[in-house]
Amino acid sequence: MSAAVGYIELDRTVESIQVGHRHRKDMGDLDELIASIERDGLLQPITITPDGVLVCGARRLAAVRRLGWRTVNVWVRSAISDRLAHLLAEQDDNALHKALSPLEAEALYREIKQLLAEDASRRQAASRFSTDNQPGSDGGANLAPPSDPVGKRRDQAAAMIPGAPKHSTLDKIGYLRDTADDVELPDELRQQARDGLAQIDAGGAVHPIYQNVRSSIDALHADRASHLHALADEALARVKEAAKKPKPSTPKRPAAPARYAVRAFVMTWGELFAWWDRYDLDTLARELTDEQxxxxxxxxxxxxQAAHTLRQLRDQQPQLRAL
Known part of the structure; x- marks a missing residue:
């Protein structure tokens, strides 16, 4: 057994090494690597943590498994203990061997970005409650919490992945991935995003694919907004029409309003769900007329009033809903 800085070198059974979650999905062509190892041996040991989790050398491990090796020379690196260190070691290994695909780079970028945000939050909390930043002192002025704007974290996370595209390109890939996973979107839009990711994985340019998907989503939102405007115009027209009718001199029993099917109710309120997120209330306050x-x-x-009555009726009839 020999020692190196931060490492212990030893032999370990191949079966005992745990690969765990890694961002590389495609190991590429291993034939040349297998031939090299078979001819010259393993020139660089595989790196693992003390509990046997792989850090560097996924392709080398796959190659020796193909060769049927029972044991393999490894470096045990005790300094790697947290998730961010694992990710950085993984991308170092990738930089020295086979580059990540754009989709693999985006998955790694997404996780590093999240870990950087969590690390910034911990540092802010630590500085907030430090001995130099207590109530009654001027520590708050002298020791401000670390500043970690989102844009800076994106740049930093992308820079940690050698050979990866710019963070703007990685964000576009992330947008496509989020679109493909969004169950609230129509199936055809989600499929369009999935097809775009497959094209990128095959070498397609990211920006045109992103633009096409983004245009489709913008068109969907525009259609929904147009439908909401149409509903509002119809409601306003009904109010105007009602205001024009003269009040009867003697009370008359109002005619029963037209009744719509339950499906029409569900569709109408489905379109109106969270409508307030789609409008700027300050703009509405300035531009709506008093009548509108x-x-x-x-x-x-x-x-x-109708919602209150509906809630009461449903609460009084639980056995009907159970059917």
Missing amino acids: ANAFYATVEGTA
Whole structure:
């Protein structure tokens, strides 16, 4: 057994090495590496943690497994103990051997970015409660919490992955991945994003694929906004029409309103879900006329009364819902 700085070198059974989660999915062509190891031996040992988790050498480990080796020379590196150190060691190993694909680089970039954010949060909490930053002292002015803006973290995370695209390109790949995983979007849009990721994995340019998917999503949002505007216009027209009718001199029993199917109710309120996130209320306050605003208030008040009655009716009939 020999020692190196930060390492212990020894032999270990191949089966005992745990690969765990790694961002590389494609090991590439191992034939040349296998031939080299078979001819010259393993020139650089595989690196593992003390508990047997692989740090560097995934392709070398795959090669010796193909060769049927029972044991392999490893370096045990005790200094690697946290997730970020593992990720940095993994990307160092990738830089020396086979470059990550754009999708693999984006997955690694995403995780490093999250870990940097968590690390910044811990450092901010530590500085907030340090002895130099206590109530009644001027420590807050002299020792401000570390500044870690999102843009800086993106640059830093991308720079940690040698050979990876710029963070703007990685963010576009991340947008496509998030779109493909968003169950709230129509299936055809999610499939378009999945197809785009497959094209990128095959060597396609990221920006045009991203633009196409983004345009499709923007068009979807525009259609939904147009539908909401149409519903608002119809409600306003009904209010105007009702205001034009003269009040009867004697009370008359109002005609029963038209009844729509439950499916129409679900579709209408499905389109209105979280509508307030799609409008700037300051802009509405400035640009709506009094008539338009009053029509909206009347619709909301009627909706609130109907929601209260509906809740009471559902609470009184639990056995019907169970059926």
